[in-house]
Amino acid sequence: MPFINERLMEQAESRPPPVTPGARASRFQFEPDQVMARLSARIVGQDPVLADLEAMLTRIKADISDPERPLAVHLFVGPTGVGKTETVRLLAEALHGRADALCRVDMNTLAQEHYAAALIGAPPGYVGSKEGHTLLDEERLRGTFRKPGVVLFDEIEKADVRVIRALMNVLDHGRLALSAGTRELDFRNSLIFMTSNLGAREAQTRLARYRRGWRRWLALRPTATERIPEQAVREYFDPEFINRIDRIHYFQPLDPQRADGLLEMELDRLADRLQRRDVSLSWQPAARSRFRAGQDIRYGARDLRRRLRNELEPKVAAAMFSHPDIHRFLVRTTGGTLEVVPVMETDPRDGLRHTT
Numbered sequence: 460m461p462f463i464n465e466r467l468m469e470q471a472e473s474r475p476p477p478v479t480p481g482a483r484a485s486r487f488q489f490e491p492d493q494v495m496a497r498l499s500a501r502i503v504g505q506d507p508v509l510a511d512l513e514a515m516l517t518r519i520k521a522d523i524s525d526p527e528r529p530l531a532v533h534l535f536v537g538p539t540g541v542g543k544t545e546t547v548r549l550l551a552e553a554l555h556g557r558a559d560a561l562c563r564v565d566m567n568t569l570a571q572e573h574y575a576a577a578l579i580g581a582p583p584g585y586v587g588s589k590e591g592h593t594l595l596d597e598e599r600l601r602g603t604f605r606k607p608g609v610v611l612f613d614e615i616e617k618a619d620v621r622v623i624r625a626l627m628n629v630l631d632h633g634r635l636a637l638s639a640g641t642r643e644l645d646f647r648n649s650l651i652f653m654t655s656n657l658g659a660r661e662a663q664t665r666l667a668r669y670r671r672g673w674r675r676w677l678a679l680r681p682t683a684t685e686r687i688p689e690q691a692v693r694e695y696f697d698p699e700f701i702n703r704i705d706r707i708h709y710f711q712p713l714d715p716q717r718a719d720g721l722l723e724m725e726l727d728r729l730a731d732r733l734q735r736r737d738v739s740l741s742w743q744p745a746a747r748s749r750f751r752a753g754q755d756i757r758y759g760a761r762d763l764r765r766r767l768r769n770e771l772e773p774k775v776a777a778a779m780f781s782h783p784d785i786h787r788f789l790v791r792t793t794g795g796t797l798e799v800v801p802v803m804e805t806d807p808r809d810g811l812r813h814t815t
């Protein structure tokens with residue numbers, strides 16, 4: 460009975476919000492600080508961006524935004540693997556309490572000539588042009604009375620000019636007319652995010668040069684990594700497009716000092732997955748710093764995850780199968796190679812004992 464359930468939910472949604480004494484009433488049901496706490500726990504090194512997002516959520520919650528525009532329009536610029544997509548994904552998840560709450564359009568994987576058709580629908584009369592069919596998931600982008608929808612146009616610089624033109628209208632009036640002409644998508648209750656890595660390569664090259672050269676101190680200044688992408692964005696997009704964006708955030712490349720926090724975070728997630736198999740992992744400090752040192756920060760966090768998957772997880776898996784009755788394992792290095800060995804029992808001297 461999905462139909463009835465949906466109707467019931469709709470009714471619940473339009474009921475007046477519960478009144479909490481001492482709190483300002485709002486149709487929106489989310490707590491900006493709680494939402495952001497979830498993000499801070501998972502995204503490292505992008506604190507200024509997160510602080511801005513919290514301010515944005517607070518503004519939305521006050522429900523004082525122009526009702527004829529999207530609730531927010533933000534562009535995230537920065538190199539690959541620094542958390543642009545992940546931030547939006549986590550935000551949608553934290554707001555809606557569901558991992559699949561995000562309406563994401565990946566400009567990169569769409570076939571070039573199908574861009575416009577896939578987004579705004581094929582013109583009437585075309586094969587497959589059903590009643591305004593579109594890539595966009597209407598329910599997710601619209602959100603609900605209590606929660607804003609979250610839309611992500613990922614890697615926007617790959618988009619066809621026709622798509623950008625259609626987007627301009629969305630950013631302006633919060634509406635997108637599908638080409639069948641009978642239907643319109645409504646973005647007025649949406650948070651719109653776009654990402655781009657324009658200028659990232661140039662910034663990275665410049666940064667690497669600074670780090671080596673006598674002007675090393677320049678690499679520490681955020682302007683070194685912001686000015687170049689900023690210029691690239693201004694050269695690439697028309698001023699009319701840029702003018703419709705509330706805020707452009709420049710994501711910082713993940714600097715080596717962050718490697719520790721990132722590794723910590725990824726290892727916590729691995730620990731969660733292992734726990735489901737009733738297995739725990741401890742690290743010999745030397746093994747940990749060795750693993751961390753092998754990280755190529757240029758590829759952001761993706762490189763770390765790939766290395767965990769390729770270099771560590773197979774060893775953990777092999778150890779799990781060779782020692783089916785053991786629940787604790789130790790990661791250590793021997794002659795520079797990472798090893799995963801079972802921990803047999805506790806030794807009072809170092810808290811660990813293992814076979815070799």
Ligand SMILES: Nc1ncnc2c1ncn2[C@@H]1O[C@H](COP(=O)(O)OP(=O)(O)O)[C@@H](O)[C@H]1O
Nearest residue numbers: 501502503539540541542543544545546760761
């Ligand atoms: N700043 C970060 N903090 C924590 N994890 C990150 C960060 N940046 C990237 N990651 C991890 O790396 C992966 C790729 O990040 P993603 O957001 O997709 O990169 P991009 O900036 O290219 O969109 C994600 O799965 C994410 O968990």
Ligand SMILES: [Mg+2]
Nearest residue numbers: 543544613654
């Ligand atoms: Mg991305």
